[in-house]
Amino acid sequence: MKIGVLGTGDVGTNLASKFAELGHEVMLGSRSAEKAKGLVKKMGPKSSGGTFADAASFGEVVFNCTSGSGSLEALKSAGAKNLNGKVLIDVANPLSFANNQLTLTVANTDSLGEQIQRAFPAAKVVKALNTMNFRVQTDPKIVRGESDAFICGNDQGAKAKVTEILGWLGWKSVIDLGGIDRARGMEAILLIWFALSQKYNFEPLNFRIVK
Amino acid sequence: MKIGVLGTGDVGTNLASKFAELGHEVMLGSRSAEKAKGLVKKMGPKSSGGTFADAASFGEVVFNCTSGSGSLEALKSAGAKNLNGKVLIDVANPLSFANNQLTLTVANTDSLGEQIQRAFPAAKVVKALNTMNFRVQTDPKIVRGESDAFICGNDQGAKAKVTEILGWLGWKSVIDLGGIDRARGMEAILLIWFALSQKYNFEPLNFRIVK
Numbered sequence: 012m013k014i015g016v017l018g019t020g021d022v023g024t025n026l027a028s029k030f031a032e033l034g035h036e037v038m039l040g041s042r043s044a045e046k047a048k049g050l051v052k053k054m055g056p057k058s059s060g061g062t063f064a065d066a067a068s069f070g071e072v073v074f075n076c077t078s079g080s081g082s083l084e085a086l087k088s089a090g091a092k093n094l095n096g097k098v099l100i101d102v103a104n105p106l107s108f109a110n111n112q113l114t115l116t117v118a119n120t121d122s123l124g125e126q127i128q129r130a131f132p133a134a135k136v137v138k139a140l141n142t143m144n145f146r147v148q149t150d151p152k153i154v155r156g157e158s159d160a161f162i163c164g165n166d167q168g169a170k171a172k173v174t175e176i177l178g179w180l181g182w183k184s185v186i187d188l189g190g191i192d193r194a195r196g197m198e199a200i201l202l203i204w205f206a207l208s209q210k211y212n213f214e215p216l217n218f219r220i221v222k
Numbered sequence: 223m224k225i226g227v228l229g230t231g232d233v234g235t236n237l238a239s240k241f242a243e244l245g246h247e248v249m250l251g252s253r254s255a256e257k258a259k260g261l262v263k264k265m266g267p268k269s270s271g272g273t274f275a276d277a278a279s280f281g282e283v284v285f286n287c288t289s290g291s292g293s294l295e296a297l298k299s300a301g302a303k304n305l306n307g308k309v310l311i312d313v314a315n316p317l318s319f320a321n322n323q324l325t326l327t328v329a330n331t332d333s334l335g336e337q338i339q340r341a342f343p344a345a346k347v348v349k350a351l352n353t354m355n356f357r358v359q360t361d362p363k364i365v366r367g368e369s370d371a372f373i374c375g376n377d378q379g380a381k382a383k384v385t386e387i388l389g390w391l392g393w394k395s396v397i398d399l400g401g402i403d404r405a406r407g408m409e410a411i412l413l414i415w416f417a418l419s420q421k422y423n424f425e426p427l428n429f430r431i432v433k
Binding site (some may be wrong): 114115119154157163186188189193196199200202203205207214216218219220222 | 323365367400408417427
């Protein structure tokens, strides 16, 4: 599958590498095409780099791995016409570390996932993979025992596609929480995730729902 | 131990019943002493009912099980002099169901736990048991497999006491997240808890941290 990955931080480069390793055609998108082209050199011949717009246009599905505070602007730069009708997987979190304290820049009565869906109404936004460290995203087995991935979004077909893609990464348990408004909960869990991660020195960890 | 339980909803009556069953002296506190006295009749001879102030005065430790939106007022009615120096276990959540949508009445940059600690600076506030259904609170084994209880608070001795009390209820894994400001994460997890509970028809469930 042709996959566009927007964002060249740990999350974006790690996901792009993993999809390339799995045999997919990946284009990594950045504000600077040169930066993206440099980063994909070690990802093999099926990967390429370009602008946000290049990567969004290239992908049959598009991952938003930009920093949450810059996601709306990055996606605007990617271009609505390059996102319309596509599955847009929002991995970003609206984090602020101002005053040495983690808060969310949007929370409780709205979420980044919803903001993106409102800004790009013809994209099929699915929130996914934002509740865990990037290393866990592409290698769920590094935490001991089964843990869960959460998804939410308004389009059932898009969520089925994302569940399939998460399966390629090794995710056996993908819990569909409902519409994109459930991104409020998926983003809010970052507050306790961060507290846990600080406590355990940022060792890989994840949530498991026990019933 | 003498335990004061403030609040006569499912959470308060269930905790009071359980502590009475375990052989502790319990006083259930309510805005209406008569209501509390009626509710404790089936809890056995070691339990009693009274006003919020009666129950707070009685308890060596005090549980806040009032509804989050009314907790500060209920605790004011309980009286700072009856809470000062005591372990005050805050089980409440600042939930609003306005417009048929769950939101928190305080979130992200503050929390109910912190508000209570600020309002009663001489009480040793420990947030605990707010991240699960009341049935799970007193019977962690009703979910299959081990799951976790979270606590936070500024006083180490108070947290050690709460960990011991949670042990009486059957909690084997109690994760100390840090200071009372961690209540932001413990309360925010309610957003995803509620989404999960709706999905699974309010079956008992809980979170497990997998590492």
